[in-house]
Amino acid sequence: MTKPNIKQLSSISRKSVNISSAELIQTSYLQPESSLPLVVQPNFDNLNLAIWTQNNHSWIENKILEHGGILFRGFNVKDVAEFQQFIQALSGKLLEYSYRSTPRNHVSGNIYTSTEYPANHFIPLHNEMSYSRTWPLKIAFFCIKKAEQGGETPIVDSRKVFSRINAKIKENFLKKGVMYVRNYGVGLDLSWQDVFNTNNKLDVETYCHQAGIELEWRDTETSGFSLRTRQVCQAVAQHPQTSEIVWFNQAHLFHISSLDSIVRAQLLSDFSAEDLPRNAYYGDGSVIEDSILDEIREIYWQEAIIFPWQEGDVLLLDNMLSAHGRMPFQGSRKVVVGMAEEYKVSNG
Template structure:
């Protein structure tokens, strides 16, 4: 159900039959609505004029967009006739300047052009749980945008959820424990199991990795690949919650529920534990003091994400802009081919570290 806030200008209102010029405000060039009457996430923005250039309109309306995204958490730009990746990139640059390189990555992606990447390249049958991008790190993008080039034949939606609501719904005792201890992420990099360190750090040079880890507070250990099966192990303690730099709102902001071994299917989990000690698993999450996070707690958190998920079908040409701290995102399983690309901007460093 839509609730348009502006109306499409009548051709006579444009003053084309007289010599008098008529100014149309930027807000009159678009209309806004909601996908679901019970939720203001995402705000839907559509053009009132054919061939309205999204990048140019954005350049002239940055303050309005910034205010709306802080209020709603995400904006779906629909029917702007975005033709290609170049136009998508121009939109992000018009709003936020230079795009960010996807470094210290946790999922496989392919480079498209510039700093535009494919969305996570997990098998189509896999559900990608809701999460905030790079919340397993001390540095993350404040903005993340998705562009649907080709929607799947079936499924393939990008569910989103309000991180403020996630935080408010988590049991107070659970929040207090995470707040006190933080989250420790342990990763082991090898060939054939998860990502290689070369892929994660975008380099083949060990010195580059050491410099990056030293700068970002990541503890690293080069290992004997012949005996351990892995060539690098990293540990980093990060925030469990975060305060938004502009709204000062507190949000749930970590990926313990993704990194923890309990996120794996039981058969995969059993197989890994049969072949590796817990400390040698490709990835795992602990409380910041190294103690085990209870499976039951993470299951409770996952259930809250599921209950708060907002799912809508992609339309080809859609651009979904999210405040990466205020909104989480994921991916539904799909059938057929699907192409959604991603760009990130506005790097932010956690003030806790």
Template structure:
């Protein structure tokens, strides 16, 4: 099947995007589950407030970025910056919050300012990724599941106060219990969490199987060799900011993760951002990434419709 680049919808006239909302909603209803992603172009949507209004028009309250794993700025009422990593870094393909048991079903990206060069938000059809992952790997991951281990703070990763949006350890513990997250307060007062999650999933509407995890991203092998060596000279493996194992705690082989990354690269689709673009994705059907870039770039994001 695969994504058709994604489906691109261009404004047919200059009457303004609000006058065409009914048509846009119909297009989403008819095409999102087939294509996985829809690119709205030329609709004169520009800026955080209009983007928020557009995203909310689909009928779901916008979600907070709970239990986040990357630095973002909260722009208010469900709109956030995309991950604030340096421009030279590539962010690999991933489905939003697939490292947990709770994720948004819908995600929107809005390009306010395209980069001077590159800066795309590449995408990939998670159904196609699932089909292309070698059967021996897919069955192994599906049987064992995945255990994500996170250590917060100490200047190495986001502090737990930022991730859980509180300074109260009791609220952190309550959140963890409610979301099946094991937690441990370490001797230095910092927090470690472990959570066993899915590696594949079945889409609740289409009933299609999708590759749905962030093992390739959380695993220590995702770090550049010199960064990995430096980190392991400072902390023990169990204290790395983030890592992932099979659900039984056994290590995931680097070679298997390399094969998975190869499949993701094969399935990647890129398109250049234009100012004002809005990309709407079904977060289970489509993974997204970020290319490196030069010059100023501003892309913001909103999420909605929790999976449970």
């Protein structure tokens, strides 16, 4: 019998380690008709998610590009610190939530609460910071306390959304882009201090200049607002790793038609269209038709995947391949968020 040489033994040893690593977890799907999200669960108690992630970094990267999102369930993630360690193991430094569009509270490090809108509000599906030219490639959610009723975080494949939108609608958005106009005042939407996370006007001007955002300081006594910003951004985007095209904007959120009819009527009676706290237009400044945005919202809703949170769940999304939202809820709910891997579009 021929004895294996040292190289063969080394190869066998490495193979054994890889098999052992794979046997630590099992994968499945929440819904048989959808591969989003991939569900990863440990086969053994007390398997540390951050350590397992560090040892299986490439596997996770490949799977999230394939599926768009991964739900880590049953890893017994105990607290925010362990959640933060997981993101750092995968992506390194977490991102600060700058140029904000929704109210959030700081938790620890660069971990924030999920959007602090009233519990009875539905937050439409969206890709985080797709109203900007800078966004995180990854976003992760950690369920500390699930709501007594509702409070799910629906998700959707942005590739499917793009494929379903009418070709003529896509062509128009591709040609023009999306213009976001925001007016910052007191008591309406977010203040500029909250959005830019500073009280220094010079800091705001520097940020806007670098980001390609037009800004105009205003007289609060005559307009009621202290700052107006305007920026034209992408309607679609190409993923830097997969080269896939995704629907990637928040026109359907910023547009006045996204508001409840009563709130919308009140705002339009108090303000001119250009003075609304926020609104979206085609990139050339022309009005986006309500019917088109309604059609886009309906596609998001039809493609949405909704599942109940379990406490300790960690949901990792590729922020370009998958969008997310929030269902209304009853009772207390605590879901925290971390973002990583900043991506910038050229302002040229």
